[in-house]
Amino acid sequence: MQCRSLFASLVVLMLLAPAREADACGPDFPPELLTDRAYTLAELPEGLFLHEVSRLVPKPADPFQVVDFGEPEGARTGGGARETALYTEGAKAWHAGDWPRARARFEDVLALPPEERRRFSTFAAYMLGRTPESGPESTARARFAEVRELVRQGFDDPLGLAVASLGEEARLLLEAGDDIGAIRLYAEQAAHGSWTGTSSLLFVARALSRDEARLREALKDPLAQRLMATFAWTRGQEWLWTEDGGLRPLLDALASVRGLAGADRLAAAAWRVGRFDLAERFAGQEPTPLDAWVRAKLALRRGDRLAAEQLLAEAARGMSETEDWQHDSERGARRPRTRAEGERALLLLMRGDFMGSAQKMMDSCSWPDIAYVAERVLTVDELKRFVHAQGPEADARCLPELGSPDDADTGHDASIIAIPFPTSNPVPAHGPNSLTGRLRLLLGRRLLRTGAGAEALEYFRGTSWEQPARQYVDARERARTADDAMDRAQALYDASLLARKAGMEILGTEAAPDWAQVDGMYDMSDYAGPYELPPEQDAVRKKMAELPLTSPEEQQRLTAHAPPHPLRYHYRSTAADLAEQAAALVPPRSQAYAALLCHAARFTAYSEPERSQRLWSTYVKNGALLAGEGMVFGQQCPEPDFERARAQQPKLSLPWKGLRRRTLAALGGGLLLPVALGAALLLRRKRPLTPPRG
Template identity: 40%
Template sequence: MSCRDSRPAAALAAALLLVLLPLGGARACGPDFPYRLLDDRAGALAQLPEGSFAREVQRLGAPIDGLGRASAATLPRYWDAGAQFPQQRSDVERTQLSAAQFARIEQLRALDDARRVEREGAELPPELRLYTAGAVAFAQGQYPSAADYFRQVLALPEAQRRARSTWAAYSLGRSLALAAERALPGDAAAQRQAERQQAQQAFQQTRTLRLAGFDDPLELGIASLGEEARLLLAAGDWNGAIGLYAVQAAQGSATGMSSLQQVAADLARRSDAALAPLLRQQAVRRLLIAKLLSDTTAFDPETGSALSSARFLRLLQEGQRDPVEDADRLAALAYRQGDYPGTARLLAHAGDSGLAWWLRAKMALRDGDAARAAQAYAQASRRFPPNEDWGTRRAAGWSNETVKPQCRIDGEAAILALQRGSYVEAFAQLYRSGDLYWEDAAAVAERVLTVQELQDYVDRHVPAAPPVATDATTNDWERTPPLKLRELLARRLMRTGHYDDALPYFAQPELREAARRYRDARRQAASAWTGIGRAEGHYQAALIARRHGMELLGYELGPDNRVYAGNYADTTPHARLRPGGLVAAAEAQRWDATAAQPYRRYHYRWIAAALADRAADDLPARSQAYAAVLCQATDWLITLDPAQARRSYQRYVAHGALNPLPGKAYVFGVGACETPDFDGARRRLWSDRGQALRQFVHTHRLALGATGLALLTAAGWLLRRRMRRKARTATAPPQG
């Protein structure tokens, strides 16, 4: 999901200084939890996240069309790369050559005399024989001889050197470079310089050959960029070296990227006197800007020195007029250092980049101007590409944040939208980030929006997820934001008793079926004619709430943490939201009104236990069903809430203890509860009613006898009176 799609003030300066209670509470130990903007709103608005070194150095060099992307064939220059190269080379040769040629070349490589290789490999094609002889000379440290053999390969007609031209040019460059490095002090400087220039030309020729279509299975065209850059760096051509390393990195080479980092570290170690003149070179400036933007300390553990943003900006200011080039990035460095006047000065020259508008938003917040900040955030969001990614950083509390500037900017704007009461807008800004700030979006959806606001948004903007096969299993980490949001809404509707409305938002058929059964059980509990019928409804609802409560009733965040399948608990007892600063009273009221009751991990277990207790209300005391439902209520809470579990147990002891006990191994409320026998409870109820009637008759037999005699006497008198009246009517003469 992109950060942008086609769907359609208070004292902020003081607010930025406040440290608010976290929305979701502190989290216990577990995996790498994502960074949550709403945990520390003031901090999120004040902070500018670290940039991306890899993205910044893209400005230093563009990839060469036709050179290809680096793959595993481009070996990194790590400590073990030398050991990997012969094996990689052999793997390539095994596929290129016939079995006889491959075996012969392996034998020749074991020799230590290049001339002998040339003689004994006479049956091989010229490019293979000459290149192998050069490789043996190179391995023996005979670099001039090796260079001569590689030149002979390149002098062959093109048709005869399709397989080894890039190898020969690259190896020629390395031979000449090593010959220049290992020249004796008495050798002429001009000769060493000439060898370096020839080596540089050989590396350039390697790329030319690759672009002309000559075989390059070892991706030596890409590797040649780094080799040529080393020569330029040794000659003091920082701009040229940095540019070539940047092109190598742009081809996807990890070696190019690590080389840029090493060059930046070397520059950072230099004294002011040594560094100042180098800052006149654009590539040097931009490389150090990339380092400082992506590493707020730039500390070098080897020397103990650090190139701070303040020192860098001072050297720039001392060495040239007020900088205009890269003013947005320099303003970011000044802002990070707390140099707000310097930030303002640089922003005046920073133009309309996304970074410049982001900084303007933060500066407006420092001035307490919420309206101007909101406008600047909107400008910044429009100017960052949705797919721009600054990588992952370790944020406060050891949480991880993948910084996509547009998403982060929209998230910060959402904080301001929450403060001014634009709750749906705030949710939409957070939700567009997809998984990045899902927990922030979930907090607003679950605790701030009304159910109707959330349902309206989902119906308009979040289409139904594709049907899920009945036998499909969806891992929690595979739940997409649309699926998570629709299920979050479904659970809110279930918690508020809107069962029919909730059903379509469950994607999995088994969850919809469980929700239907829970709905039917709650309705039976509310409308059954008999008490035992109501008890059955309450108990069935209790079982479903206990077994499927996380999926049907659980909160996405605290206290249940459905987002982690309930595996990690908040460490705060209750996540109240305190009004003040960036949190308006209206938002805090909404937050507190939607808290779980009780605010305890697995809160639905308390719901299940309460339903079981209500089932006991309609069951005959001393019945097996009465004991069984109270046993379950005790079992479900005995480890979470011993006091409440004890109350259910004491109720059982007072009104429902069975005699004899169900079995020798029976332990009340410790996982050994029986299934309630509701039919037996009905028989028990009728038996109890019959026994009660017989007891009543026995106790009041005299009074009942007298009452019966009186009723019979009265009935006889009424009957005789009716008969006499009927007789008189029959004998009376007719009228008129």
């Protein structure tokens, strides 16, 4: 029974998932909105068929129990002695093909007093509906309706037979050629939450779309119109893949219906396959969030960005935050509201409203796009204001995309080098994996890259990267304030080790070039499109590409806010810079000099081979040959011996004796001169006056 249930589950999942061209195996990254901006503006996401058809009719106030897969334990036990015996005998006869005897026993169950048949009454009525009859008039539909009535009266339904009876009755209508009646029952079954009802509607929609006569007859009913418009919108990619005619015949049939129910879905389907004439014609007929979204796309196609912004805001306001169009629970959420907010953020970015764009990106819950705006577009001061304006509601809103905010950041070893420091700061309420936690770390790394070390430490508090960040700031501060050259060199070397070993976590860029958001394991620009669109819709992408998708001011900010080195793993180059600065402070003929240049070359051996060659040439020109150190330049490097280097510093030799004599002579001369002048003046004043000669 369990194997059959698993197989049934897989079949239904295969039926409900749109058929697509297979993607090559590789990392599964969340979608980005800013990488291929023309695609983002041109593409309208398809809805989820199983979700849309589950609300073709209103959800029942008191839904029946649904048992689509498997059988609850003990479902066939618990009845009274008489009802159990009668039903068991009827079931045995049914499986043996003894229809008269089976029917008689099931009817005997229903003839018992109500208090004696609470468990198996629904079983008996359901099996009577499934038992072949010999008379000209079938009572099967009435029996299935009886099942539902018994459940409403309070009889047990451990197998979910009331919901199943809707599907069984719908099947009878299909066999009788009543497509409209079957659609109504299947829609009711789906509204109770049954995947069986959902998959049945998919089968019906497929059959109708391939039979023009049946389709046009069914489209006389508004519920069938909505079903087929939904099918066209949510299954567009499947049709492009499997049918020679594509969606055109179905769209044309729907377009011929006056007062079409589901006009918003038809407009969305038409946009997705490039039938812009139909999209323009049916957009605005049914005011829904989806309709506003389609009209926003049409406004963009006409070049009216202001109208598009207003319509996207209308669409986002009308969408539920909980609605999700993702058919695969393993791949994260695909919520239409967050996508619409992301498109609003893109339009704000295009017109230079950077702070407004950042807030809308937060509403989009798309971390790659949030990181781009926060790290490369906002100034540091804007980013600080933005980070401090975020509250826990942002974390709660983005749980479907980012997971629990309490996920701990424990996958790394924070003990990089042994530089002790006190760690008594409290752990923040938000986890490092939350949206606000990620933003704080991004800001901390950005501040650390710009030299604002003390301020940066606030944003590392409570994470496993607080210690190496504090060690790095301490080392840079010691290098700045130390009086002794060897102490400065030691501090710079400590900082270089931290930059190399913990650089991704304390200095790395969240987006390009380091891609800290995926721990640097991938260069995500290699997976960033251009994304594939249907040929007709690709023309819209080209039209959207004519818009000024990146403003000059945004481009200027991208340049101004770039990391100090443009290379991937740029912090390795920073580590090499620090090691080179340390080498410049030690004697060129010392072991420390050779070791520091060796480490600088090792840090960038793969990212900057030309730098390694330059460092080697510098070492050969200025350094001393290290014997017995086991050094392989740029690969195996000994630890620099700063104490030996200190001993090799040239001692200052001052001519103290000569300096003393000259100093005393100068000092004595300087003191005697005023005395001599004073004495001469005094003698002159005492000399008698001599009368003038005539």
